[in-house]
Amino acid sequence: MRPTDRVFVALDMPEIEGAKAMAAQVAGLVGGVKLGLEFFMAQGPAGIRDVIAAGDLPLFLDLKLHDIPNTVAGAVRSVAPLAPKFLTIHAGGGPAMIRAAADAAREEAERLGVPRMRILAVTVLTSLSDEDLAAVGQAVPAADQVRRLAQVAHANGADGIVCSPAEVALLRRDLPADFTLMVPGIRPTWAAANDQKRVMGPRDAVAAGADHLVIGRPITADADPAAAARRIAEELGA
Ligand SMILES: O=C(O)c1cc(=O)[nH]c(=O)n1[C@@H]1O[C@H](COP(=O)(O)O)[C@@H](O)[C@H]1O
Structure with missing residues (x-):
């Protein structure tokens, strides 16, 4: 994989023109775009089609589905015509829900007759600390909970997981090489952490075993997004 192919830029914005403009600015410097809840709630499937048609970049559709198995399976079928490369569900939805999404x-x-989307199970959000987990009754270290959810995801047909860079090295030892580790919480030394708590730089995350990096504000909030994306690509060895 080329270094630039590793990066999915998170287009967390509600407007089509803004998303298209950002995708155009970073084209060639990243491997794909991630469209998530902010964009999907505002623009729906038609907006997704519009952005993808304009930029011709692989789509990571981050809807973090979490419901009963029948409902999640229906939602997966509903977005299948968009043919995203990746789609997220929450691993916490449990074995049957993960299996229903994968099936x-x-x-x-x-x-x-479209390419099969890869199902990624979100483990423990990168905005959560051990204290946050304890507050919602999961009084185990985040890394232990991520490891547990990763095993459940793998055993039930998910193609990979979303986890923080802090857990990547540990997970890589347990999971097969073709199980995708999609890793947000990426912060180059020159970028602000914002609401992310379990963070790491791009080069270190890849060295630990991350397949893909999800990077939003360090690129999209920069005064020069293309320059920021280029700097990250260079840090990754491009
Ligand atoms: O599923 C995700 O992509 C995700 C999971 C997670 O645990 N943490 C996380 O930050 N994300 C997403 O990754 C992106 C990170 O954006 P920045 O913090 O701006 O780099 C956002 O679009 C989040 O929705």
Whole structure:
């Protein structure tokens, strides 16, 4: 994989023109775009199609689905025509929900004749600390909870997980090489942490075993997003 292919830029914004302009600025410097809840709630599937058609970059659709298995399977079928490369669900939805998402992704891709989306299970959000976990009744270190959820995700047909860079090295030892580790919470030394708590620089995250890096504000909030994306690509060895 080329260093630039590792990076998915998070287009966390509500407007189509803004998302398209940002995608155009970083094209060639990143491997794909991530469109998530902020954009999807405002623009829906039609907006997603619009951005993708304009930029021709692989799509990571980050909807973090979390519901009963039947409902999640239906949601997966509903977004299958968008043919995202990756789609997120929450690992905390449990074994049957993860299995339902993976089965729906496979079956619907076959039915529609489109490439199968890869299901990524979000483990413990990178904005949560051990204290935050304790506050919601999960009084175990974040790394232990991530490891547990990663095993559940793998055992039930997910193609990979989303985790913080802090857990990557540990997980890489347990999981097969083709199980995708998608890693947000990436902060170059020159960028602000914002609301992220379990963070690491891009080069260190890849060295630890991350397959892909999700990077939003260090690129999109920079006065010169293309320069920021180029700087990150260079840090990754491009
Ligand atoms: O699923 C995700 O992508 C995700 C999971 C997670 O645990 N933490 C996390 O930050 N993300 C997403 O990754 C992106 C990070 O953006 P920045 O903090 O601006 O780099 C956001 O779009 C988040 O929604």
